Every structure is written in C-alpha cells, then in structure tokens.
Amino acid sequence: MAKNNFQKGEIVIYKTPKNEVEVEVRFEKETVWLRQDEIARLYGKERSVITKHINNIFRDKEVDKKSNVQKLHIAGSDKPVAFYSLDVILAVGYRTNSARAIHFRKWATNVLKRYLLKGYAINKKRLLQTRSRLKELQSAIDFLQKKSKYQLLTGQEKEILDLLANYSKTLSLLEQYDKGRIKLVKKSKAEFVLEYEEAKRIIKEIKKDLISKKEASDLFGQDNEGRLAGIIKNIYQTFKGKELYPSLEEKAAHLLYFIVKDHPFIDGNKRIASFLFVYFLDKNNFLYKENRERKINDNALTALTLLIAVSEPKDKDILIKIITNLIS
Incomplete structure (x- = not known):
C-alpha cells in the first residue's frame, strides 16, 4: 500500500504483498472505485469471469447497482467507463475467494477506516x-x-x-x-x-x-x-x-x-x-x-x-x- 495521507478524490496505489499486482484505487464518496479490468487484474481472473460475477451480484440484489456504479470519462476512451464501488469489489472478492482477495479486503478496510476517521476530525472541526x-x-x-x-x-x-x-x-x-x-x-x-x-x-x-x-x-x-x-x-x-x-x-x-x-x-x-x-x-x-x-x-x-x-x-x-x- 502506498500513500497514507490521501485526500478525497485522489488515487491511492494498492500493491499485493509480493508486488505481483499494482492497482490505482480511486477514493471518492467515502468508498474506493475500480474498473472491471482492474478488478480482474486485482484478483488474477479473466475479465469475463469478473463480468459474470458482477452481473450475478446485481441480479441477486446483493449490492444496489444504481448507487455502486458510476460512469466516468477517462483518457484513451471515447465513451464513459464504468467504475465499481468497494461493495461490488468485495462481493466479487468473496465469490473468488483467494489470498489476494483476503489481502485486498484487509487493505481496503484499513484505508476506509483511516479516511472516515480523518473525515470525522475535519467535520468535527467544522x-x-x-x-x-x-x-x-x-x-x-x-x-x-x-x-x-x-x-x-x-x-x-x-x-x-x-x-x-x-x-x-x-x-x-x-x-x-x-x-x-x-x-x-x-x-x-x-x-x-x-x-x-x-x-x-x-x-x-x-x-x-x-x-x-x-x-x-x-x-x-x-x-x-x-x-x-x-x-x-x-x-x-x-x-x-x-x-x-x-x-x-x-x-x-x-x-x-x-x-x-x-x-x-x-x-x-x-x-x-x-x-x-x-x-x-x-x-x-x-x-x-x-x-x-x-x-x-x-x-x-x-x-x-x-x-x-x-x-x-x-x-x-x-x-x-x-x-x-x-x-x-
């Protein structure tokens, strides 16, 4: 895990313990966001497998689709790209349970906790x-x-x-x-x-x-x-x-x-x-x-x-x- 003093909307770098995978994680609206291809790389699975899991998660209403997907324009793409919240990422992780998934869940929880504590301190001051x-x-x-x-x-x-x-x-x-x-x-x-x-x-x-x-x-x-x-x-x-x-x-x-x-x-x-x-x-x-x-x-x-x-x-x-x- 790289940056510790993150700000709202910034990109935080996530790395696996042995640095096999490095993913840029966007932190915004009190959660983290990844694209489908980034989730696939994170868990070491084919993108088609991740797509299947996401569709099943929304179908089973395990996670609300409307509030956990946002489409953004990014460099190199001529149309908006879908980003998925931490709830979706973790739900996919549980369906592809592995050492990588466990490590990411611990990392994400730690990052989120630190953000909320920092946010609380700011709001308390306000x-x-x-x-x-x-x-x-x-x-x-x-x-x-x-x-x-x-x-x-x-x-x-x-x-x-x-x-x-x-x-x-x-x-x-x-x-x-x-x-x-x-x-x-x-x-x-x-x-x-x-x-x-x-x-x-x-x-x-x-x-x-x-x-x-x-x-x-x-x-x-x-x-x-x-x-x-x-x-x-x-x-x-x-x-x-x-x-x-x-x-x-x-x-x-x-x-x-x-x-x-x-x-x-x-x-x-x-x-x-x-x-x-x-x-x-x-x-x-x-x-x-x-x-x-x-x-x-x-x-x-x-x-x-x-x-x-x-x-x-x-x-x-x-x-x-x-x-x-x-x-x-």
Whole structure:
C-alpha cells in the first residue's frame, strides 16, 4: 500500500504483498472505485469471469447497482467507463475467494477506516467553528434586541433590524457549513494611514459646513485635552513589533468606537466619529460594495453610533465584531 495521507478524490496505489499486482484505487464518496479490468487484474481472473460475477451480484440484489456504479470519462476512451464501488469489489472478492482477495479486503478496510476517521476530525472541526459563529451571532442578536429598547434609540428600530440582517448575511453560516468552507472575516490591509493633523483638518471643514447650516455651535469639534491624538495613536499601537489592530476592519471599528465612547471633543463626538469612520473607509477604497452601494448607509451608521453610545464597556467586543462583519 502506498500513500497514507490521501485526500478525497485522489488515487491511492494498492500493491499485493509480493508486488505481483499494482492497482490505482480511486477514493471518492467515502468508498474506493475500480474498473472491471482492474478488478480482474486485482484478483488474477479473466475479465469475463469478473463480468459474470458482477452481473450475478446485481441480479441477486446483493449490492444496489444504481448507487455502486458510476460512469466516468477517462483518457484513451471515447465513451464513459464504468467504475465499481468497494461493495461490488468485495462481493466479487468473496465469490473468488483467494489470498489476494483476503489481502485486498484487509487493505481496503484499513484505508476506509483511516479516511472516515480523518473525515470525522475535519467535520468535527467544522462543527466547532460553526457553533462558535452561531454563538457569536446569537450574542449580537441578544445585544441588539436589548439595546433597541433603549430610549435614546427610539425611532431607530428599522435601522437596527437592518444592521442585524446585514450582520447575519455576512456570516453566511449555513451555506458555508454545507459547502465545507467556513471562513473567518477577511483581514484587509489598510493602505491609508490617518494622521492627527489630517483628522483635525477634516473636522475643521465639517464644523465650518455645519455652522453655516446652523447645525453646530463653536464648541463642536473642540479637542478635549488632546484625546483625539491618543485615539489615533491607539489604533496604530504595536506590542513587541506587532500591531494590536492589524486589519483595516479592526482599525476602522476601533476608530468609531473610541471616538464615540471616549468623548475626545466637547461637542459632536458621535457625528465626528461617523465622519472619520466613513472618511477612513473611503480613503482605503473600502466604503462601497462591488455594486457601488455603501456598506453602511447613513441611517444604519446613526443607529450603530447610538448603539455604541448606550453600550456598556463589557459590550465592546461584540460591537467590534458587529462593525468588522458589516464592513468586511
């Protein structure tokens, strides 16, 4: 027997103890597959004998024909060739009982057992990942449901439901699990670096525009003890040479969260947080979906900033997860 670390769909080499026979065994759909001529070579019998045995096996309904025969195109053949499953191969082996048949049965059982154990380990890992994501989703749902009853969020119910719907959609748990390709949130690299002086310039422009519309006072955007500089420094902080928030998503989420919660300005914290969040995403070409629709529209962003504002410190992790999932 050759390869031990086989994968689904690969070819495993079977050899008899004294290497009289070597057969390429296809492993797929949790069983092994051989052609008639390969079964004949495996058991050292004429192909006509194998054909007779197979016909008798199907006639006697010892093995279901439909689920144990598949036709595939192979190189050198102008029409599909029939492949027979392990059930058929073993049934033929019992009808031509020999040392070769006994050896093959032991080998096939060992290979199949190893494949199933490996498959179970993979599926167990997927199941644990799915449970983790479902738990995360449930935490988000519980958090949003609880906060939607907060007085400050009255009138924002639809936006909160939209946030939840978009968040659930980004996880795509069931579809990903069914297809066996659960993925973590994609970690994107932020090319644009937000500088403190640039942030101050943006805030100055916003303030000028809002004051002209009589939507802000002179207190809007006044830096409270240099806290904004600390927040910007915080999203780029490192520990032992590694960034604490290495992805674009994490930086954007923490920028929004810290400005809302740490109140770096005397007035206008939520509006400035929203503006800088959008500005940061836009400068990194990360604000829009492929169809040019905003990942988070203005109403949803308003709801999100209010959720952050009324949240408890213990809610920080779930809020960061919600934001990163929404923009990823």
